[in-house]
Amino acid sequence: MISDDIEVLIVDDDHDVVEAYQELLEIAGFKAQTVTDSTLVLGMLKRNWPGVIVSDMYMPGLDGMELLAQIQQYDHELPVIIITGHGDIPMAVGALKKGAVDFLQKPLQPKKLITLLEKYLPQRRQIIEQRNTLHTTTAEVLLGESPLIIKIREQLKTIALTTKDVLIEGESGTGRHTVAKLLHQNSQLSNGPLVEVNAANITRTPDLQRSMISARSGCLCLCNPHHMPIETQQWLCRFLLEQERQGKKEVRVIALFDGDPTESVETEQFLPELFYFLSQVRFNLPTLRQRSSDITLIFKHYIKQSCKKLNKAIPAIDKAYLAILNRYEWPGNVLELKNVAELYAIGIVKLAGQERSKPLDQMSSPLDDLVDGYEKQVIEDALYLFSGRINEVSSYLQIPRKKLYLRMKKHGLDKAEYKVRSNQPL
Secondary structure (H helix, E strand, O other): OOOOOOOEEEEOOOHHHHHHHHHHHHHOOOOEEEEOOHHHHHHHOOOOOOOEEEEEOOOOOOOHHHHHHHHHHHOOOOOEEEEEOOOOHHHHHHHHHOOOOEEEEOOOOHHHHHHHHHHHHHHHHHHHHHHHHHHHHHHHHOOOOOHHHHHHHHHHHHHOOOOOOEEEEOOOOOOHHHHHHHHHHOOOOOOOOEEEEEHHHOOOHHHHHHHHHHOOOEEEEEEOHHHOOHHHHHHHHHHHHHHHHHOOOOEEEEEEEOOOHHHHHHOOOOOHHHHHHHOOOEEEOOOOHHHHHHHHHHHHHHHHHHHHHHOOOOOOOOHHHHHHHHHOOOOOHHHHHHHHHHHHHOOOOOOOOOOOOOOOOOOOOOHHHHHHHHHHHHHHHHHHHOOOOHHHHHHHHOOOHHHHHHHHHHHOOOHHHHOOOOOOOO
16 A cells, blocks of 8 residues: 555656656655556555556556556546657547546656646645545534445545535435535535525526526525426526536536435426436435434434533433334434434433433422422423424323413413424434
């Protein structure tokens, strides 16, 4: 393996040539390594090596074009500079089309090579830094160690640094909005805006056009695009096609779907051409039911996070309660589990057959005060649990709405203070 302190790998079957190149680069202040057998190169590389490869075109075993193809497949962002013979311009142009960053003709001009290295080495280091940041971020945000979520994280690391349009499908609460944000934050358009639009609110093509203008030089996160009128979908198709033809990305489109988009294609709600454009990169987010081995890990993570925010000690978690969590179906997926963990952190036990986890420690106040305090806490917990939705609170506490309002008035509780607490999209 090439170590990270090596900046340039020189590939040429001529021993005298590679020695000359190495001496030249070391005099110029670069750390270089040489290899005369091109078939060994791929075995020397590691995914995040922060260097540049300088390769001759004509070599036995693997020639420059074949080596380039292998490197592109291994890491398409690894810079390769091709050295060609005099007059081999068509071949050099072919190498550029297949992924080489540049080419130089023999006899080699040292100044030109150094200029190219000074250009592409910082770019490569920046890409590696972004990858490392993304690796840390995805592990912190897309929690879990199941094969399904690891696959999503790996896919995200491959796609995030590009500007490709993306289709993300999955149930509510599986993390579609989270993946969209990660894609934007780590893309080449991260300095631009991320504009989220519910396609159900787009009734005419100008509505979408205005959103496109708002998202210029950034990303448009379009939720359920099959809800747009067909003529608007056709306009979006033309827009994406024109971007592809020009090779210039004005707006990256990230489409979010509640379910399987192919069903909308079959029912003619979703234009097949638009589905084709958006689904060239496709994320299918697993439900929590499909990765139940992650439930305990995610639950503990959000309890720890909540306790840190509240400056509280992390409560003990009974194994029997964890078993209940693992048996539950989680229709709301990770978002629902997150909400349950946050409630647990403040003492509300949901799904466990009891609604309070903390017994009264001692008779530190008169009984009437304790009863009033307990009543207030129970009502407050229920308001918190149901985000202030009185009908649900009333049903949950098995108390008429009018009586509930009277008790709330008595304790100075206002339902508005509990509304929309954790309904952030995930």
